[in-house]
Amino acid sequence: MNNETLLKSREASVPRGIGSMHPVFAKKALNAEIWDEEGNRYIDFASGIAVNNTGHNHPKVQAAAAAQLDNFSHVCFQVTPYAPYIELAEKLSAMAPGSTPKKTIFLTTGAEAVENAVKIARAATGRPGVIAFGGGFHGRTMMTMALTGKVAPYKIGFGPFPADVWHVPFPVPYHGVSEEDSLRALETLFRADVEPGRIAAMIIEPVQGEGGFYAASPAFMQKLRAICDEHGILLICDEIQTGFARTGRTFATEYAEIEPDMMTVAKAMAGGFPISGVIGKKDIMDTPAPGGLGGTYGGSPLGCAAGLAVLDVIKEENLCERAVEIGERVTRHCNGMRQSDRGIGDVRTLGAMAAMEMIHDGDASRPDPDRTKQIVGAARDRGLLLLSCGVRANVIRFLMPLTIPFEVLDEGLAILSDAVKSTA
Secondary structure (H helix, E strand, O other): OOHHHHHHHHHHHOOOOOOOOOOOOEEEEEEOEEEEOOOOEEEEOOHHHHOOOOOEOOHHHHHHHHHHHHHOOOOOOOOOOOHHHHHHHHHHHHHOOOOOOEEEEEEOOHHHHHHHHHHHHHHHHOOOEEEEEOOOOOOOOHHHHHHOOOOOOOOOOOOOOOOOEEEEOOOEHHHOEOHHHHHHHHHHHHHHOOOHHHEEEEEEOOEOOOOOOOEOOHHHHHHHHHHHHHHOOEEEEEOOOOOOOOOOOOOHHHHHOOOOOEEEEOHHHHOOOOOEEEEEEHHHHOOOOOOOOOOOOOOOHHHHHHHHHHHHHHHHOOHHHHHHHHHHHHHHHHHHHHOOOOOEEEEEEEOOEEEEEEEEOOEEEEEOHHHHHHHHHHHHHOOEEOEEEOOOOOEEEEOOOOOOOHHHHHHHHHHHHHHHHHOO
16 A cells, blocks of 8 residues: 555545545554655654654553453443553542642543533533633534634534633733733623623633644733632643643643642543543532443543553653753754744744744744645655644644654754755
8 A cells, every 4th residue: 555545545435524634644653753654754743643742652551551451451431440540540630730639530532521521610510601712722522612712624614512602812922912911801701791600610721732832821820720719610721732741741730830620631641542531629520420420431441551651651751851851952943943034933832842933024923824834744745744733824833752762853853944944
């Protein structure tokens, strides 16, 4: 099989609504490298969209999943529970920010985690409303699409969406939206559209993923925590893309030194095996009645076993510290390119959650999505896999595995430079 043949088969058998960034078909992957069906090698700066923080096929994660598979692949936790679920729940509950006792439920996808966090918040407060932020991404189910603050391509043609969802601007000073602007918009929302006593929860990504890798400052997160406390609103931190060492901490919320009421987690928590979760304060998590939460595949035994191994790898290989060093190297490189290229705008990172914004002639108000797309394609042609993001589709994001060898990282950055120069 080759890429062209598979692409034709894909177009004939898979709906066009499922997009793929790159027209190459993976056959093998190891750590930070992928080989396609034709034997071409690619350096992976995407990590399956922040899933493979521990790299492709980490031997410890592989071994844990294989050992679990020797025992059983599925029995359903709601029929006959099993130890790996309990062990992973205990560890994550203990690791979550804050001193309040926590409990954890496991599901399968990030969207499921967000859906269940909303369910739990409504049960705990008796209120219906949820506040989210412009540019945020929380999933593709009906409720999570309503929460998502990015129309194209996620919401086009799929409405109407669930009611009692409200949006306020996310602070992005680079684009003229200050923290004060966001807080004023929240105050206006409470005065003009919905009373605070109707709001069950507020959900926020500590660093926006699909929205463009913009980080909420610790001060802003602390102000949201205070507003939620004042009005009896639960604060949900969506750590699905930011979690498990990506930002230099186990969870990005740790930078803010606040305790969320709940956190949603998924992506990197099991090194490529499907699992997600909601970690929350014990009293809140216990509000739904037995049977109100769950799912046939929720907390897959393979995912739980792999998740336990991932936590070991993060600690043993110092991946939080390594994320910071990776981010520093990427930032230095991008800022170096920026010196001679006015099409590179803001360069930003929190740990290894790094991005550079493409603009026209140094003007932040003039995004350049066309060149962004060109750079992604030019990099791929040279053997580097990149992802774009942003409401304006003009941000190149870097999500290389945290286990990437530095010589491979440097090779990828050199390819990036060539791709940028070729599109100038």
